[in-house]
């Protein structure tokens with residue numbers, strides 16, 4: 001249970017804002033690696049007015065977090081951690097759904113399907129909250145959330161100004177957005193509005209083993225609910241549950257290499273998986289390289305590589321952030337030695 005050391009009551013014109021503030025706070029419940037690091041101060045907003053008040057007074061160093069499922073804490077954070085507890089899922093038109101940034105993303109997917117709104121099924125069970133979905137451009141099984149995002153509402157840090165950004169303004173790319181670059185640490189996201197559809201006929205089934213799993217179940221025309229269940233079952237079979245074994249999903253990004261480098265490697269490893277990017281570049285799965293280096297299922301102290309998915313580093317129990325980083329460095333070293341390729345973490349390391 002949280003020990004709430006202090007509440008702030010601040011008058012904003014005629015409204016009353018009350019955000020939560022806790023000092024010397026453990027972030028154990030706020031990161032999926034299961035690292036027990038602390039922050040000096042934890043602030044949580046549950047309304048736009050709270051967010052504005054926090055934004056106006058927020059001083060560096062600060063860290064914005066969702067549920068910490070893309071985060072590795074290696075030290076106690078000597079500053080303020082800000083989290084959204086802003087809830088609510090509402091239909092603002094027939095197919096537009098506006099959600100508070102603190103809602104759990106997968107609850108939004110389930111809510112949409114229950115309410116006859118489709119398009120998010122392939123993104124079922126991705127951990128994390130609504131705010132981060134718009135920062136990370138989460139994606140899976142041939143779908144990316146950018147294709148659903150209509151607008152992102154945020155409060156500017158420093159001024160408390162309310163802003164609404166269109167999908168185009170957010171400059172989405174693969175697991176990427178403007179919030180990760182030019183806008184990093186500039187906004188507290190308060191709401192995201194998603195554009196769904198009532199058309200139940202279009203399903204993206206040709207990714208991963210969705211179709212073969214449906215066939216195995218004797219389903220040819222899946223309902224949205226059936227598709228969601230298949231995605232959930234495949235994910236649960238493939239990825240470790242952070243509640244059981246701490247992890248942050250894919251730890252490394254898949255490197256994109258020059259075509260000449262790719263051709264040189266392909267001559268040596270004809271079975272190497274690869275994905276065409278453009279005439280000059282090819283993407284090589286980092287998980288395959290890590291596996292080739294013999295790391296799949298292996299451990300370095302209490303940190304390890306998952307035995308079914310070499311891209312996922314896990315906390316086998318009691319690992320510190322430094323243990324995970326030591327494993328990360330060793331894997332980077334081995335991949336560099338064997339393939340001459342630098343792989344970089346996708347996870348935010350603090």
Ligand SMILES: Cc1cc2nc3c(=O)[nH]c(=O)nc-3n(C[C@H](O)[C@H](O)[C@H](O)COP(=O)(O)OP(=O)(O)OC[C@H]3O[C@@H](n4cnc5c(N)ncnc54)[C@H](O)[C@@H]3O)c2cc1C
Nearest residue numbers: 064066067068069070127128129131132138139189248249
């Ligand atoms: C088991 C597992 C499987 C995963 N599978 C996938 C997958 O299939 N596809 C995929 O894309 N990702 C996947 N991930 C990664 C993760 O789920 C996503 O990156 C997710 O969006 C992180 O959400 P979060 O709320 O935990 O955000 P955090 O990790 O806490 O934060 C992510 C980023 O968002 C920012 N942020 C969060 N909330 C706000 C806010 N309110 N305002 C401003 N900035 C904010 C943070 O500053 C940070 O930069 C997986 C992770 C795990 C543990």
